[in-house]
Amino acid sequence: MSTQQAALELSPSTQSASPKSSHVVAAAVTPQLRFYDRWSPRWLALPFPLFLLLLWYVAARFEWVAPQVLPSPQAVSQTFIDLVASGEMFDNLKISLLRVLLGFGVGLVGGLLLGVAMGLSPVFKDYVYPLFKAFSQVPVLGWLPLLMLLVGIDEALKIILISKAALVPIALNTYKGIENVPARYVEVARVLKFSRWQLLWRVIFPAALPPIWNGVRYGFTHAWLALVVVELLASSEGLGYMIVFGRQLFQLDVVMAAVVVVGVVGYTLDQVLARIEVVLLGWRRSGF
Amino acid sequence: MSFLHPEDKHPVPKVLRGWVLPVLLLALWWLAARFHWTNSPLLVPVDKVWDTAVEQVRSGELWIALEASLRRDLIGFAIGVSGGLAFGIAFGLSRLFERMIGPTFHTLKQISLFAWIPLLSVWFGLGDAAKVAFLSLAAFFPVVLNTFEGIRSVPGELIEAARVLKFNRRQWLFKLILPAASPSILAGIHLALIYAWLATLGAEYLLVSGKGIGNTMIDGRELFLMDLVIFGVIVVGFVGFALNWLAARLERRLLAWRGRSVAQF
Amino acid sequence: MSLAGTLDIQHLSKSYPVKNGDLSVLEDVTLTIEPGEFVSIVGSSGCGKSTLLRLIVGLEEDYQGQVLLDGQRIVGTSLRRGIVFQEHRLFPWLTVENNIQLGLLNADLTPGQKRQAVREHIALVGLEGFEKSYPHQLSGGMAQRVAIARALVSKPEILLLDEPFGALDALTRAYLQQELHRIWQAEGITMILVTHDVEEAIYLGDKVVVMEPRPGRIRRIVPVDLAHPRERAATAFAEVKQEVLKEFSGDSASLAEPPLRTDAVDPDQIRQWQFAI
Numbered sequence: 135m136s137t138q139q140a141a142l143e144l145s146p147s148t149q150s151a152s153p154k155s156s157h158v159v160a161a162a163v164t165p166q167l168r169f170y171d172r173w174s175p176r177w178l179a180l181p182f183p184l185f186l187l188l189l190w191y192v193a194a195r196f197e198w199v200a201p202q203v204l205p206s207p208q209a210v211s212q213t214f215i216d217l218v219a220s221g222e223m224f225d226n227l228k229i230s231l232l233r234v235l236l237g238f239g240v241g242l243v244g245g246l247l248l249g250v251a252m253g254l255s256p257v258f259k260d261y262v263y264p265l266f267k268a269f270s271q272v273p274v275l276g277w278l279p280l281l282m283l284l285v286g287i288d289e290a291l292k293i294i295l296i297s298k299a300a301l302v303p304i305a306l307n308t309y310k311g312i313e314n315v316p317a318r319y320v321e322v323a324r325v326l327k328f329s330r331w332q333l334l335w336r337v338i339f340p341a342a343l344p345p346i347w348n349g350v351r352y353g354f355t356h357a358w359l360a361l362v363v364v365e366l367l368a369s370s371e372g373l374g375y376m377i378v379f380g381r382q383l384f385q386l387d388v389v390m391a392a393v394v395v396v397g398v399v400g401y402t403l404d405q406v407l408a409r410i411e412v413v414l415l416g417w418r419r420s421g422f
Numbered sequence: 423m424s425f426l427h428p429e430d431k432h433p434v435p436k437v438l439r440g441w442v443l444p445v446l447l448l449a450l451w452w453l454a455a456r457f458h459w460t461n462s463p464l465l466v467p468v469d470k471v472w473d474t475a476v477e478q479v480r481s482g483e484l485w486i487a488l489e490a491s492l493r494r495d496l497i498g499f500a501i502g503v504s505g506g507l508a509f510g511i512a513f514g515l516s517r518l519f520e521r522m523i524g525p526t527f528h529t530l531k532q533i534s535l536f537a538w539i540p541l542l543s544v545w546f547g548l549g550d551a552a553k554v555a556f557l558s559l560a561a562f563f564p565v566v567l568n569t570f571e572g573i574r575s576v577p578g579e580l581i582e583a584a585r586v587l588k589f590n591r592r593q594w595l596f597k598l599i600l601p602a603a604s605p606s607i608l609a610g611i612h613l614a615l616i617y618a619w620l621a622t623l624g625a626e627y628l629l630v631s632g633k634g635i636g637n638t639m640i641d642g643r644e645l646f647l648m649d650l651v652i653f654g655v656i657v658v659g660f661v662g663f664a665l666n667w668l669a670a671r672l673e674r675r676l677l678a679w680r681g682r683s684v685a686q687f
Numbered sequence: 688m689s690l691a692g693t694l695d696i697q698h699l700s701k702s703y704p705v706k707n708g709d710l711s712v713l714e715d716v717t718l719t720i721e722p723g724e725f726v727s728i729v730g731s732s733g734c735g736k737s738t739l740l741r742l743i744v745g746l747e748e749d750y751q752g753q754v755l756l757d758g759q760r761i762v763g764t765s766l767r768r769g770i771v772f773q774e775h776r777l778f779p780w781l782t783v784e785n786n787i788q789l790g791l792l793n794a795d796l797t798p799g800q801k802r803q804a805v806r807e808h809i810a811l812v813g814l815e816g817f818e819k820s821y822p823h824q825l826s827g828g829m830a831q832r833v834a835i836a837r838a839l840v841s842k843p844e845i846l847l848l849d850e851p852f853g854a855l856d857a858l859t860r861a862y863l864q865q866e867l868h869r870i871w872q873a874e875g876i877t878m879i880l881v882t883h884d885v886e887e888a889i890y891l892g893d894k895v896v897v898m899e900p901r902p903g904r905i906r907r908i909v910p911v912d913l914a915h916p917r918e919r920a921a922t923a924f925a926e927v928k929q930e931v932l933k934e935f936s937g938d939s940a941s942l943a944e945p946p947l948r949t950d951a952v953d954p955d956q957i958r959q960w961q962f963a964i
Contacts, residue, residue: 179488179517179521179522179523179524179525179526181522182522182523182526183525186526193502200605202544203544203545257432257439260436260439260440260442261439261442261443262443263440264438264441264443264444265443265444265447268444268659269659270660271622271660271661271662271663271666272655272658272659272662273616273620273658274603274620275620275623275624275627275636276623276639276655276658276659276662277561277655278627278639279627279639279640279642279643279651279654280639280643280648280651280652280655282643283464283643283646283648284464284654285652317608352516354460358534359535359536360532361534362534362535362536362537363624363627364627366536366537366539366540366628367627367628373637374537377537377540378540380540381540381541381543381544384544386541386544389540389550390541391540391543392537393533393537394533394537396533396534396537397532397534397537398532399535400532401532404532
């Protein structure tokens with residue numbers, strides 16, 4: 135695997151490496167077969183979380199800390215069921231989802247357009263890239279107070295922040311992806327007399343797609359992050375709001391229930407993107 | 423991409439192009455303030471921002487805020503990275519550890535970072551302790567993941583070479599695994615640096631106590647002091663840029679052995 | 688069959704501007720290639736043989752002298768001149784047959800005719816059964832054969848080959864040399880092969896053009912008057928080989944690669960942007 139590919143694939147949501155290489159390393163380090171190798175790995179995953187759960191239950195039962203600080207597992211699950219039953223969970227989830235999808239959508243389109251423009255037109259890039267780079271040095275949250283002053287604290291703020299969070303990695307990855315299309319392939323297109331349009335559609339975009347999609351996934355992770363933050367800070371509905379509200383009333387069971395949902399939904403959406411990646415980029419194995 | 427545009431016929435010379443937009447925007451801003459295109463108190467003249475900046479530097483306010491933010495940032499970063507390295511190496515070297523703790527870790531990792539803050543604020547209070555705890559968490563995850571990935575990706579060819587050379591346990595770790603995994607590990611640390619800075623800001627917004635650059639901006643916002651906020655944004659940008667640059671520099675130094683070619687051993 | 692064409696290279700020179708003036712890569716190269724000929728070009732690194740090929744195919748421009756195909760000056764690339772590179776350069780996102788079909792993208796044929804041509808050329812290079820495979824599933828030799836098919840499918844007048852077998856192991860190389868010979872005899876296309884391998888040059892070529900470096904020039908043209916199929920072990924073969932090798936200066940080092948790699952991607956260029964949020 136080339137470093138270029140490795141660098142582009144490293145992201146916070148990277149899962150473990152291919153099983154083949156992991157076995158090579160692990161087998162080399164502990165060559166003898168251990169007892170647990172015979173057990174199915176799935177079962178091995180259970181003891182630790184079960185242990186934590188037990189610890190939690192005991193700690194809550196014997197009130198090692200105040201119940202406001204650590205609600206019991208039963209309380210949390212009961213609250214969760216109540217929230218779902220009353221519809222409150224779904225209402226807030228729906229609002230959060232709409233926000234993130236809208237914001238991400240805007241950031242996606244904007245990022246792709248900007249990235250493509252910079253990638254294909256050196257002149258455009260000369261004008262725009264330095265300013266863009268300067269803006270991207272400020273992390274998403276750095277813009278929050280400024281935006282709050284400019285647009286207040288309702289939906290506009292959230293959408294703008296979420297789209298900015300997605301736009302930067304997408305634009306950058308798209309631009310660099312296009313710029314880094316190997317000259318080798320472009321030469322083949324020249325020899326085969328591709329028109330400019332054919333060159334773009336049949337060579338540049340397919341070749342740039344892996345880094346672009348990487349940017350898309352990265353962008354989504356950031357969009358989700360931005361959603362949570364902005365809902366924690368400046369919202370009166372949504373999952374983040376549930377968390378903050380619960381915290382203020384010292385109802386940590388509500389907080390935990392909402393946190394779990396944040397985790398599950400974030401993970402699911404990222405998995406959706408991962409599946410799409412398999413479909414789009416299935417041709418990429420040992421790759422270039 | 424120059425083959426698509428073989429001749430650069432554009433009138434403006436290349437070096438100047440990057441300046442056109444910023445200068446234009448600044449000019450627009452200056453004009454808007456000068457001729458009062460709007461009555462909003464938010465439209466502060468450009469020189470007001472400059473005055474505020476000078477004031478902040480001179481009065482020492484800037485340094486206090488920056489020092490507080492960076493101190494927390496670096497402590498949390500250090501804790502997160504060390505913990506992350508330990509965890510990542512454990513995951514990489516021990517199949518048992520990975521199988522038992524791994525799934526739980528991956529599940530917890532899915533929870534968007536900032537969702538942890540309210541919980542942490544209950545368990546650690548509202549002061550620096552909670553912020554540092556949060557920052558450590560922010561730095562922890564990327565380091566674990568990338569360290570694990572790096573160790574698992576050590577090429578089989580090198581492993582076999584080490585076996586033939588009869589490396590002992592210690593040599594395995596320090597002479598093969600860690601050096602071979604170092605590109606990934608350093609990439610993880612670089613990511614951790616970025617996330618920690620992001621988290622520093624977020625923590626200051628959400629746990630509003632004490633000093634920091636984020637607090638400066640929040641104060642500015644509450645008092646409708648646009649100049650202070652803009653100043654804060656610029657400072658944050660600079661720090662982000664500096665951290666990035668430092669990390670890149672360090673990586674280049676430590677990974678010089680890779681050469682300019684794509685890493686093939 | 689393909690239309691024959693005479694390639695006339697007249698006083699071709701090319702130099703690149705570098706820090707202290709110009710680096711002359713080719714100097715006064717004159718060569719005529721008859722229709723249907725197989726010409727091998729050998730020379731140590733730096734003798735400009737790859738540059739010569741790229742000039743003929745039209746990937747490099749800005750030269751002095753003339754390159755004429757059938758009396759007409761060549762301008763840019765053309766489907767009448769095909770090339771096989773050292774790397775197969777197949778598009779990884781396309782199957783074998785789709786890769787070959789790219790050669791016909793701008794050809795004036797009906798879809799049915801295109802499919803037929805692709806099928807014929809898959810058979811020509813001996814890859815029946817692999818139409819739907821992806822490049823990463825093929826071995827190096829097979830991928831190179833697909834590259835050859837892609838270059839031939841548009842029926843060019845000239846096929847240029849730039850060290851096509853350089854990246855392959857010796858056995859595959861020997862096999863592919865045979866295959867290339869068979870294809871040449873079947874198609875009758877003019878072929879120009881650039882190679883390091885003197886044996887390969889003699890095995891395949893009607894004449895061997897020996898080039899020398901700094902600046903790139905033709906040193907000598909050695910005709911190969913052996914009947915096909917050629918026996919590498921035969922005395923006559925060895926004699927021709929001696930003739931060619933004589934042209935290289937005494938030390939074998941001049942045939943070897945330069946010690947330092949100067950190409951390759953700068954990974955920092957990628958890192959620098961990847962982590963900005």
